[in-house]
Amino acid sequence: MKRHLLFLLVIWAVVGRVTSGWANSILIPMDDQQANHLKAYGIAYKVLKDDQEVDWLLNYRGGSFLIKQTSAFETECRVRGVSFEVLSDAKAASLRQQLADPDLNMNVVTLQKAAKIIVYSPIKVSPSEFENTDAVLLVLTYAEIPYEVVYDEEILKGELPKYDWLHLHHEDFTGQYGRNLHRQSLADIKAQEDIAKKYGFAKVSQMKLAVAKAIKEFCAGGGYLFAMCSGAETFDIALAAEGVDIVGSSYDGDGVDPDAQSKLDFSKSVAFENFTLEGDNGYRGYSTFSDINSTGGRGYDQPGGFFELFNFSAKWDVIPAMLTQNHESIIKEFMGQTTAFRKSAVKPSVLVMGEGKTSHRYLYGELGRGQWTFYGGHDPESVRGGGFRNPTDLNLHPHSPGYRLILNNVLFPSARKKKRKT
Template sequence: MGSVNVRIVLLLVVCLGVGVCRAASILIPMDEKQANHLKAYGIAYKTLKDGMEVEWLLNYRGGSFLIKQNAAVETECRVRGVSFETLSDSRAGSILQQISNPDVNMDAVKLLKAAKIAVYSPVKVSPSEFENTDAVLVALNYAEIPYEVVYDEEILKGELMKYDWLHLHHEDFTGQFGRNMQRMSSEDIRVQEDIARRMGYKKVSHMKLAVAKTIKDFCASGHYLFAMCSGAETFDIALAAEGIDIVDSQYDGDGIDGDAQLKLDFNKTVAFYNFTLDLSGGYRGMSFSDINASSGRFGGYDQSGTFFTLFDFSAKWDVIPAMLTQNHESVIKEFHGQTSSFKKNTVKPSALVMGESVNSHRYIYGEIGIGQFAFYGGHDPEGQRGNWRMPTDLNLHPHSPGYRLILNNVLFPSARKKKRKT
């Protein structure tokens, strides 16, 4: 018995000495073993905000997170209902060695600093019930990731440079108030008109163009832009239509330039080109252009229950799109929106398609100057047609792959930025 006890003592000494038996890392799995995929992003963000590093293990168990062992992180996981595993040094080292193998499509990317996040939304200044269902606001709130809301006045005063990441959702940058009175109340319109007057613009469309150009410069200077739904479509329409009246008299008191379509300058846009404007007047339709693959009388709100597929990128060579497409599912339910998806022949060749359905592109990435952007079609990844006034309760969808794509974008600026190699 004595010799057995000696062997046990020696084993314990070895374990404590080299760390083989000591839990030295926390793994937050992002595969089917994860109890709450969306809140896991909030853990990663908080860890960064608290001054610690996170390693994002691309294509390892759904894009898992690896963090140095820390009691506060473990407690936070338990409080938020996020699954985690404790690993010894040798186990963590073995995983990283597996990932580094050139023959496997995996990579480890260090996340170094929590990005300062801004959301561009009229909830800053008016009731804007439609904006309360903004999927990014819903995702950030659920994941407990802090952000600040900005709108036209803050942007025109030069406050964007305080942030690393900016989100645009349903906004209409053409100055046509969404082309849908169900979306925007008379009070919402009045507030925008008041801001335009206060900032010295004769028309809301002139102010929105100035805002769009400022956002484009913000992105080109090395920041990150994420846009969904009509925010992505109308952003480029406004840029292409600089100096051209594309707004009907119902919105601004005078008529549309008869040659507006011919005068569009697609060199000024970020992601889209060769699109045709919908210049029909009134509130009859919800379409802005044929960028929206579901354009027509009802815009994208007649989108059927089909699916789109994420592309598979090389984690070691195409690191950026690999980060932005991390998921536990690669086939995702389509969802509607005023701009549900992007017509394929309107997407510039310079944009990288990361997800598409049979008839349209759903998720694209691009670079402007030294900055980057991603555009994602649709209003709410878990939304139901006809229920846009009610924000989605993510307690019912903690594993939503559609929402995971949004949160991938939130973490992206925290990584060491690497240009695509292919």
């Protein structure tokens, strides 16, 4: 009896080893077979947070993920409603070999460490109801990816180097409070004025410039910057207008420098050049900031078309290939205070990753040792008439290709960075 029991234990041990060898990888598909694309990114981030690696399979089934198989990760996928497949050692090795084929536009990029994520937002210091609709805050929360919130004071105190990834949404770095009271409340404005006074700035515009310069320095030092909507536009305007008063009297009590336009220094901006500033329409007008915005003058315009993601080489243009992974290449356009970027205002050095018929929507660039991405529009699933203060319920949009672009950027800093060849 004892010999029989011992024999069974040995057999079970052998079978256990064989079974674990047959099934030690989890494939998280990102094509149409995925039940929840957005939460899949949260699984990938959690694996990285647990000090495990994630293989990002570029251009394979919509940019799928391959991770080490554990019962904990399987449970996490089930709990979050994320589709997965269990692969044997042999099948996982065969898949990697397939993606290495030089004739296929596919690749494997290993993600190694979870990025420390922060969001620059006035919710740190004021009610800021408008921030309730910030697409990045919404999708990070939905995907269950942890983040911290900072605002002007933390940046002025030099805290940015503690983090890897910084997001700016619809902030106004020119000190014009979004150019209308629909964007920022009186409480939001007072909070900014109080910080400016505390740090010895005579105007909010001067404080915002200092913040913008610190963010640019963070990026040049190796950080990753992701900006959307007017955050991208006003960041560059503020940098180009350093030392020039471009703020009208309705915002700070004194007038604009009459020669402001001719004094702009486009060598200081990151993505845009040769743009023309908009006039001062006061607090309550739906005014845009400049003609960087391709829908300038129409405020929260509702475009009715689509924009297209470019197809990059997964082996040679690895960075843009990562940032454009998706199960759809044609994406519905969406509105914003800065809806899209006028093509002639984009610097030649900038890489365009997505564009519509008349504008660029999705841009990438390198600055010093860091990288940045600018993404036009406010909310990839916004609906005209629903009210811009109404947050999108991402439970209704788990497959959103527009939101996937945001999450591509969240994972990007975890990769071994490679320079583009072209």
